[in-house]
Amino acid sequence: MEPKPVANEKFFLVIRGKSRKGFCRGCIGRVEAETQHGEIVGLVYCSSAGSPKNGGVVRREDTYPLSRHQAQLLLFVSTPSKRLELLCNPQLFTAICELTQDDLVVVKHKRGHMPAVVKNLMQIGRKESKEDLHMLGFEVELLESDHNVSSKKPAPLPLFSAADIIQVVPSYSVPLGLHWKDGKCGSLNRKPVSRINSMPNIGSRPVIENRTGQSVVHNQSLSTSQMPLEVGSMVEVVSNSGVTVYGVIQWLGVPGGKIGEWAGIELDYEVNGCSDGKYGGHRYFTCKGNRALFVPITKCSPDGRFVSSSGKGTKPPETPPVPPFEESDEDVPPVPESEALSLLVGKMKGIQGHINSCYLDATLFSLFSSSVTLDSICQKPTDEEEPITCTLRTIVNRLRRQGFVPAESVMNFRKQLGCDTFRTEEKDPEEFITVLFQKVLCVEPLLKLRSNREESQGAYTLQIFLEKEQMGRVPTVQQLLDTSCVSGDLKFEMMPSCLMIQMPRFGNKYKMFSHIIPSMELDITDLLYNSPRECFICGNLAEYECLQCVPDRKLQPGRIKQYCATCNTQVHTLPSRRCHSPSALTVPADVASDSPVSRHTMQLFAVLCIQTSHYVSFVKYGADPHSWLFFDSMADRCGDDQSGYNIPEVRTCPELGDFLCQPEEELAQANPAQAPELVRRLLCDSYMFLYQNAVMPICKPNNEEP
Template sequence: MEQERDTDDFLMYFILMEKVPVGNRTMEPGKLCYMSEESYLQRVSGDHNPTQSLNVHFLEEGAMVEVDVNVLHPLMRRQAALLLAITNPTERLSCFLERGLLDQAVKAEVGQRVLVEHEHKLYPAFIHYVGNFLDSSALLPPIYFGVELEGEGEGRGKIDGTYRGVTFFKCKQNSGLLLPFNKVIFSGAAPSDSLGSPSVQTRALNPVNQGDKVSFFVDDKLKRGLVIFNKMADGYVEVLPEDSTSSTLMKIPLDSIVKEEITSGRAPGAASMFREQKSPNDGKLKEELLARNLEVDSLVQIQYKEGEMAYGIIRWLGYLPQIEDAMAGVELEEDKGCTDGCWQGRRYFCCGPKRGIFVKLKACQPDTRFLASKDCEPKSLEVEGHNREEGYRIPGKVPPLTGSSAVDILQGDMKGIQGHCNSCYMDAALFSLFSCSSALDSLLFKPASHPDKEIQRTLREEIVNPLRKIGYVSADSVMMLRHQLMQESQCPSFTTSEKDPEEFLNLITQRILRADPLLKLQSRDQGVQECYCYQIFIEKQQEMTVPNVQQLLEQSFHHSHLKLAEVPSCFIIQMPRFGKDYKMFSKIVPSLELDVTDLLLDNPRECIVCGQLAVYECSDCFKDDLLSQQGLKQYCALCCQQAHSHRKRKHHMPLPLRIPDSFLQSQGTGKIPRETLELFAVLCIETSHYVSFVKYGVEKGSWMFFDSMADRYGSENGYNIPRVSLCPEVATYLASPLKDLVNQNPREMKGVAKRLFCDAYMYMYQSKRMALYK
């Protein structure tokens, strides 16, 4: 008996190739539609003339439209489901026209290794899941790929395989993503590795791999060495000579080397086993480590190539097969390496691709840049009772700086937090949150257990307290915190790579210090959601050329159907920009005061017409500026009736507001209280570098600007100079009429004001009243 077919097996899917007018709107190219197989056959068969149009249903709109058959291209069901995961029709059509990527996506399956595009970078990944994660009851559920980021991408994801309470797969914490197929590269091989290519032919003729021992002649003298870089596609390898006392590599042509085989009478692998069983704490290695003042996690520099220095962190110490000398596995600051921590197929440590290198321990020297940052700082930074060897550990509770004391302690060079090794995201975030605000001080003193207690102590006594008391935090104090975060998060790149500020804040508040969520958001569909930062999502509107933060927040809450379940003590808001390159608005005006009264759930609100107690809210009136310029609109019963008697608003559906009984009993129709938050810091980004603006006093001009890498002392052996400068010019532009800001050329703005208005990444607001309850 023939197996019964599913209902949607009888459906035919199409992608729209050209615009189609439908009444007063247009169906854009890239839209997906369908019709039943039976209707299609009836339409194209029969005695009448061949059909010129088809009655199709559009998947996303649900509308049935008669469409010219020539602008429709048929799709297999799986193709349509994959394309449906791409929400932008233009991008969807472009991906369809490429076809090669779509064909690969159709064949992709769980267990496949891929590359994924995330945060404008490519990361290696592993497919754990292929399918839908939204509404499985939909006629055509879109297909996504659930992947686990690996290597440098580890820890840079969003989930651990669970989304909205449903587990689709399991992976490491914050290493999973659910992506449409256009964010995935399914072919792991580069074009040059195709069959018959020079690189493949070279490997076949001369199979030399990383870690192999080789012999070669230099000036008629036979030498031996170890292959470090495999450049066979270019006709050579880079070798570390056995007699070398540094880490300088030699470039040797392939036709000049001979691979050495193990000719010892021992059983295969015996030498390897003997070497690997040696402990990193054996006598010889221990003596060398003590002599060089090095250990795992030490910052080192290596004479990489002639005239070139490389810097990194020791991740592993010990012995490698077939090598007599003690070796170090180093994670480099830049992509100058040849491994991700593996040697001859075995993993010794983890790092990003091309970030790792194995060198002789005797070739490693302490990073002189880092030493200089401690030895060459001005004498004025010496604090009684705190010498440099011990670091600036200041116990107790030190209040945040305000007014003239903030200027006296913080202003100048070698002030703020010293930058080092891609730390600017953390430096700017810490300075913003703690220099002049106590919004998150509860994190510093809440009960914690080991090892969280040690991270909390480092944050409090070696970063926040020194910043507030002496106005300076050295790079080694921040590096200590980064080491601790690296160990707790199990993310090996935390001490070398740049991260996103929100990633750092979520890690330290949620996963480590386990603080209560800063925000409680009430969603129309999902109930209360808790989070620590809020990302603004809106559709760009032509009339909003230079918006302020208040407008953007109201637009975003309206767009996402959100309300605040309670007044937050600290409200951290990310601007509508994507990565470090694309930003939705060329300028954004900081709102010094953020009024959240109308964003609160179950909170008394004013009628926008008469000012009395509002009892209705109308979401449909949001963009109607005839009655009021503000976005959110609520009315008393009488004004609501009058406003919606207009023919343009008769179809609106106002919803009743819930008014707290306590307010009705105590005040009734009295004055409606306003709930406001004050801006205390803005974190900005320009060309991958984060800086900070901080409001340090009540006066309009009380603004200071912080850059952890504002200047540098010396060249490669020097150190970064952090700087805090006053920027009262910011107040001048904040007081300017909007039309002047719209026409203002950013390059002509005085001082650093341009960076505040044009490069804002994250705004930080506080409610001092609510902070008393935290």
């Protein structure tokens, strides 16, 4: 089919997909023609010059449309990754595209994050032909301490790209006392620009500190709403440099040596010069270092990101219509593979996120969208059930019936859970899972673990503990589980119906392994207590287990080693193994030595991932190896932080199936940097792997009679 020409000039940015004939993620192109199969034929621009080069063909769904102005701004951004990062914050990018002369911004600078005034929009490079595309950058004036001192030879103004701007400040919010070189503040009658913040870590430069080291802020009137401020209130404070910082009031009172009421604020991000909750040598509360700010309460205002403004501004976006949902006596089964794509895939699909709810959204979507094993715990409620159980059932039924759950439903559930918090520190999935199964669903512990021959203990999730030296550079989940259980002398009392394994990573930054290979099938036969096991060497019934043989490089390191009596003697005749102390296994009396041993396996059905405090999930919705979904409850946003709403999105990712179908040896050699975007996220950001035994349902709630 011949492509049809495009009448108007159009530009685009490649946002995903494999490199195809000149196009790669983050590159900018110009549409030359479109095919009826949804593909774009285009030219590609190089950031070092504005001349287009031969591009190729790219799928429309793998591109993001750009105006000429947007394309010019992004072309000046140095790397494709920075362009994509900027595009992931559409509110900030929109505000940057609308900047005019004398707008106040915060830019990344070699001395940290600094406030600046936009002076000129500069064209970079020479345009030698009509097809060339000028790059655009911003010439700004930095607001430094000596900005009122005139100079006979003013230095040239620095030039910044769109990616260097991290915040756009409305002109009418410039604090009193801030004067620029021309002695004038921006006109308050100009078009207001909504504050858009990319939420940077501003710890690289003290922003609230004067020469004496005391915290100082400019006078700032209280919001017109006159909202009362109390412990737990979200507030904002404008610093000397014009940067607005946000936080939560943790303490109110009069500190020693001061007059009037002060507020102790735990900031959203670290700021040099702040403390961990101490002021004047006395501790008033406890938080992370460089996050505690103490200021008079009169300097605080309600957080403008969450308080509706009564002043002039753009009309808040209308919330998209939500289809009505009527409760029914009939519980909705998990979404079948044949209906998953039509019901779940797209924008405004899945569970809508709101105020750091991604840990909860991703977990609920993983557990209840397609899992067969967990379906048995979502049964018709009895008269004695708590309202919170009914709320959860409504969320699950709505997700399975309509493919979308609005944020209000989840917020109501969070309130009933007692974790309805507006703090930036969100809950962990394992903490939520324990509360969910224990307090809401009243389910017995999913795991019965026996350690050091002691009585078994219950748990809902399993944390991997091991030394990095015990594993290879790129471990599989199977290897991590085996090594962790062997190191801790841990066994499963019985075959679990659901096994949720937390990876060896701590907090948002530290990861023991740069990436982990998912095990599609998890074999736990050798981890079952008092269960028949086959000899590692000959396959007969095993009678001994040797922990010292696990890391042996001559015997498949990382694998659990158990032997029959004959093989146990032969293996330990080598001088290097004579010091080993194999332990006898409990062999069931009714099992013959040559009887085949049944393997006990579990299948991967979901993976929770985290990157920079944001949780997403991958869900296997069917038996086909390519049946994978990617869910992000906050994939996009409509409107600003004050009156907008998050747009959840569910995407198909069959490329994950292509990758995981490779032999394990090839997976271990794969380079995540060269893998498709979603494959890379799964390998590098995995937080918890969820496995199920499809033939074994979850046990009944402990408040029901059998």
